[in-house]
Amino acid sequence: MKELIIYKEEANSSKVVIDNHKLRFRENQNFTNDYIVANYAGKEEAFLLKKVDPYEYEVMETCNGYPFIYRSTISRFIVGINDYYSIHSKIYDETHKIVCEVPNLERGLQNNIINYLVAHKFFLIKDDIYISTNYGIVILHKKFPKIVFSVLGWYTDFKKYKNYDSSLQIIFFDEIVFNHFQISEELIEKLSKLNGINEMKEVIQKELVMNIM
Numbered sequence: 001m002k003e004l005i006i007y008k009e010e011a012n013s014s015k016v017v018i019d020n021h022k023l024r025f026r027e028n029q030n031f032t033n034d035y036i037v038a039n040y041a042g043k044e045e046a047f048l049l050k051k052v053d054p055y056e057y058e059v060m061e062t063c064n065g066y067p068f069i070y071r072s073t074i075s076r077f078i079v080g081i082n083d084y085y086s087i088h089s090k091i092y093d094e095t096h097k098i099v100c101e102v103p104n105l106e107r108g109l110q111n112n113i114i115n116y117l118v119a120h121k122f123f124l125i126k127d128d129i130y131i132s133t134n135y136g137i138v139i140l141h142k143k144f145p146k147i148v149f150s151v152l153g154w155y156t157d158f159k160k161y162k163n164y165d166s167s168l169q170i171i172f173f174d175e176i177v178f179n180h181f182q183i184s185e186e187l188i189e190k191l192s193k194l195n196g197i198n199e200m201k202e203v204i205q206k207e208l209v210m211n212i213m
Contacts, residue, residue, distance in 0.1 A: 035096035
């Protein structure tokens with residue numbers, strides 16, 4: 001592959017080229033994407049890069065200080081632990097498309113929620129409505145998390161989240177209902193035909209209960 005040129009645009013309009021030889025990218029990174037992320041191996045610094053020409057990228061964001069959560073999620077995305085990363089409380093997929101956001105919360109709580117969400121698997125239902133899942137939890141999102149299905153006693157930070165957003169619905173189930181629950185293409189199609197998120201909630205509840213029959 002042709003060598004990448006990566007630079008920062010300074011206030012005086014000069015370009016400062018970054019040494020990209022030590023930059024790490026996600027394995028099998030698609031360099032035709034308009035936005036990609038990278039970090040330095042062994043250094044506490046991560047970057048959001050915007051393509052301006054083939055093989056030429058400009059640094060749009062540098063994550064190298066507080067809050068540390070963004071640099072951390074980018075690092076885990078790059079090494080393949082997670083398939084999503086966060087910048088400015090937005091959760092992005094590998095094409096830098098926003099799948100959901102986290103509102104302004106107390107910093108520690110916000111970091112915990114972001115860490116939960118970047119570890120999820122997201123599926124687009126329609127428009128801006130997504131469903132995401134990890135073991136013991138399923139969430140319906142419409143820009144922000146809206147309905148949480150969770151094992152009782154798990155993911156307790158969402159109960160604290162509800163103090164900031166009273167519209168958040170939390171529905172508890174026994175752990176067993178999540179054991180074999182999967183988000184299938186058939187379920188996504190069924191949900192996409194419904195009119196709103198509350199109708200989707202009813203369908204997901206039924207699917208979870210049917211999972212143990």
